[in-house]
Amino acid sequence: NAGVTQTPKFQVLKTGQSMTLQCAQDMNHNSMYWYRQDPGMGLRLIYYSASEGTTDKGEVPNGYNVSRLNKREFSLRLESAAPSQTSVYFCASSAPGHTDTQYFGPGTRLTVL
Amino acid sequence: KNEVEQSPQNLTAQEGEFITINCSYSVGISALHWLQQHPGGGIVSLFMLSSGKKKHGRLIATINIQEKHSSLHITASHPRDSAVYICAVRGEETSGSRLTFGEGTQLTVNP
Numbered sequence: 001n002a003g004v005t006q007t008p009k010f011q012v013l014k015t016g017q018s019m020t021l022q023c024a025q026d027m028n029h030n031s032m033y034w035y036r037q038d039p040g041m042g043l044r045l046i047y048y049s050a051s052e053g054t055t056d057k058g059e060v061p062n063g064y065n066v067s068r069l070n071k072r073e074f075s076l077r078l079e080s081a082a083p084s085q086t087s088v089y090f091c092a093s094s095a096p097g098h099t100d101t102q103y104f105g106p107g108t109r110l111t112v113l
Numbered sequence: 114k115n116e117v118e119q120s121p122q123n124l125t126a127q128e129g130e131f132i133t134i135n136c137s138y139s140v141g142i143s144a145l146h147w148l149q150q151h152p153g154g155g156i157v158s159l160f161m162l163s164s165g166k167k168k169h170g171r172l173i174a175t176i177n178i179q180e181k182h183s184s185l186h187i188t189a190s191h192p193r194d195s196a197v198y199i200c201a202v203r204g205e206e207t208s209g210s211r212l213t214f215g216e217g218t219q220l221t222v223n224p
Binding site: 031033040041042043044045048058088090092094096100101102103104106107 | 115117144146154155156157158161199201203210211212213214215216217
């Protein structure tokens, strides 16, 4: 099993460009999450999807959109990138149940110039 | 004030030392997680606690629900323990498995 995979690993964008970060999991998890991690701050939730067909805003959703394409895949789109979106982005997934353990992808380092 | 606060922010130790990282939170919780972020960036879950104490190898995690406090201990520390340790909580009122994260504690263990 690959667990949670993310593409790309690194990306440089110019202000105003758009891009989609891809995430896929092969653990049959219902819930998937997108986080951003910035220096001096904890992981912050951008969007999450509790199950296929549903998405909800997290703590910092502005400037982002998501699509839960199917149970495996959850993508994050930046429509018009801004320098404030320079960050490391992590996708995670979890199965419903008492442990709530989240499994993280390797991260995408995004720089917006 | 953040809902989840960790201390210290940075910790440097010598190999073999006993290490303690603390986590305090301000809301009622249903679970607390400790995670490790490797120098390469990958994040893995170490423990999930709702009460008491858990042990895995040289790692011990404890939680005091009444005091809203958890500690992560590392015995006989080793340079390979160098990483960022992150505390996260699931609030009682939180839907699904959403977590709130602390800023992390950067641990460096020198040989």
